[in-house]
Amino acid sequence: MIETNTDAIRAYADRFGAGRQPRKRALSPHLAALEAEAIHIMREVAAEFERPVMLYSIGKDSTVMLHLAMKAFWPAKPPFPFLHIDSLWEFQAMGAFRDTLAEALGLDMIVWVNEEGRARQIDPFVHGSALHTQVMRTDGLLQALNDGKYDAAFGGGRRDEEKSRAKERVFSFRNEAHAWDPRNQRPELWRIFNTRIRKGESIRVFPLSNWTEVDIWQYILEEDIPIVPLYFAAERPVVEREGTLIMVDDDRMKLNAGETAEMKKVRFRTLGCYPLTGAVESEAETLDDIVLEMLTARTSERAGRLIDFDEAGSMEKKKREGYF
């Protein structure tokens, strides 16, 4: 059964239309400042680029970014499409959430699949996480960006996620091959962004650069933004593999000899491809619970991402190759 929160999404969408209501309580001052900064960045991009696009991963950061885009251009719709790079191995609940949200808000949501990867039947269980991520995510993203001739792409990256991101610009310049050259980035002073590029070059834009994980969760709480139900604890069928709890999300997951799927109360701190995303045992069923759990957590959220487990510079290498 696919987990959904359709009613919550519809009620949320209504807030941008007929159901617009004054806030009951002012946003916390530091969140208000972060919100204004993100909105400013989005409007700069909308005004200065010909073909912007907003990458949408369905995760919590991405959903916060989408929410900010709804606010930045209100009452107009965001003047750009949204793009989801579908790896074909995401949790089913993510696809359902994406489709309901896009429909309720009336967004132009492009779903891109690397057809070559689909034809080759890339399977993370068989081919491993590195090849799967390269083909279905990195290659798929580059295909989609070339196909749409996008000159600016919003991403939900934050500087606090990983060391190599602390120096990432808000406007991150990419050459014709979408590659990122750390020595060829532009200084960013005040609120003035240099948006000039040549034909074929592009810019990745990170409106959430200055947000931390705590800020994201507190903002979701204060703004009451719906997120994929998998972030909340529930009884789900999981298998323990090499110390990680993997959810059996569909029948493509074959159990090894001696493995059994057990029902455990778990939730996910990040979302992505289900074979590559570890669950944590948790009792946190509400946003309040999650925030509390997070404040006492002893590991960072990236520890749940299996693709980051190699050496410290791994994220930087991926970025040079065009991964976000």
Added chain:
Amino acid sequence: MADGDTRAEVLERLTRAGERGVLRFITCGSVDDGKSTLIGRLLFDSKLLFEDQIRILENESKKHGTAGDEIDFALLLDGLEAEREQGITIDVAYRFFNTEKRKFITADTPGHEQYTRNMATGASTADLAIILVDARKGVLPQTRRHTYIANMMGIRHAVLAVNKMDLVEHSRARFHEIVSDYMTIAENLGFATITPVPMSARYGDNIFQRSDAMKWYDGPTLMEHLERVDTATEEEKAFAFRFPVQWVNRPNLDFRGFAGTIAAGTVKPGDEVRVAHSGKTALISRIVTADQDLDEASAGDAVTLMLDREIDIARGDMLVDAKSPPEVSSQFAAELLWMTDEEMLPGRSYLLKAGGQVTPVSVTTLKHKLNINTFEKEPGKSLKLNEIGVCTLNTSNPIAFDPYTDQRETGSFILVDRFTNQTVAAGMIEFSLRRASNVHTHAMDVDKARRSELKGQKPAVLWFTGLSGAGKSTIANLVERKLAEAGRHTYSLDGDNVRHGLNRDLGFTDSDRVENIRRIGEVAKLMVDAGLIVTCSFISPFRSERQMVRELVGEGEFIEVFVDAPLEVCMQRDPKGLYKKAQAGEIKNFTGFDSPYEAPEHAELHLETGEMSAEQAAEQVIQRLIDNKLIG
């Protein structure tokens, strides 16, 4: 989280966290002063490090660290692999931590002189600067430099962090000596507060925890000060309303709003605002956000404003307090910090970006440079990387601004190279030059259209560029003869008639070449205004200057003709014997030889004169004039 807190208490604490908003600060100093240790200590003591990050850190400390078996905080901070291996930091890194009262964003930049541009970048968004001093070494030249740059970038709050007090036996006398030295530098600058704190980052003394070893110190700990300091000065709060329009929001015929972030002041429905450039006024009818319409909005708020009447407003306009408008001028003095390897040349055209305003600009004069360590005036002809100068600038279109010392948001700009698109300078406007508002263009009864009508032709500039000996003058001469035979009115500008008169005072350095072309461009523009077809034959090696001339005249009036012959062919022809002299070392800065030539990328006409006769080349030019309907 302390044990025994209830859920409600923790949530309440979280929502209170950040009640004082965000404080952005920059930490100035070098690794030797314990800067990385200080920042690491802030992250560590605010419990921002997770166990897995500490574990990675411990592993890496063993591999690259310089702190023996202890955790090396510097490794936590250096971002990029290459830098980590070289053991230097070359960029601006942003770190985040929260306490129960405030969210902090700190910009971490290297302290050495060659990283001045990085420090300025970090300082441009900071409200406070921590100036780090090693208690053993006291106030150093770099301390002065950091203080001057922080002040120049408009930071109004300084913390003098006297670190490594444990290495001077926590001496009160030493601390006071350093504070007194520092005050002689900083006292007369623009700081609103200067707060000295004796500390030891390594042991955490006076960072979060009050120091037992320095009981004589009764001031705030670093964190107490950072949590409490109110960075918005009274002048800033009272500043007049400024709203650069970012984006016009027009989803349907009933809604026309102007989206942007308030740069200064406050606004309420009913307030009278003025469009800075046009002078038109209107009343604010609504302040719109996605949540609700607001009764008031102030600096930093991203809102959408609606007006009570239709007036012409676009991105780049600024809505301002009608009673207290900013300067609108195309000539002003500004401090420039040069940020790129290619040096600044007076006369060259760059793009100026200030808020949504973008306009071509040139630096008219470099009045003086500022010594980066003493901030004393020094003479200079150009600005190199990391140099600071006071310049006068001349924009093609007037811009709206306030002096930077009054208002950072509306007094700042960047310069962008028109070809590489790199950000080449940061600018802080000092004041408008009176001349700008007094020189008005006289509207003439006989104008360009009337003059060209009388001559029965459309005016144009035919700009022949290429190496010496490529055939520019030969082709231009043939073209002019053909035009004259056809009864056209022409004039021809070349090195011979310009260098000997108008530009007699100029040599062949890069900056003189730029000025040479600028003057020729202005003369050509006057001739186009007179209705003439002007042929210009100049090596004109730089794209920037050719682009500048292109923009001086009207759309379609500039025809760039790239006279392209291989260097070997030119050297063989050597009509004036110049290559021989250059080879013999008798001439310096000879284009194609020891001075660069930037070939056009999008010339209207590309003539490969190694493979055609001058006659054929001239015919192609004439044909192009016919194709462009400039002549019949």
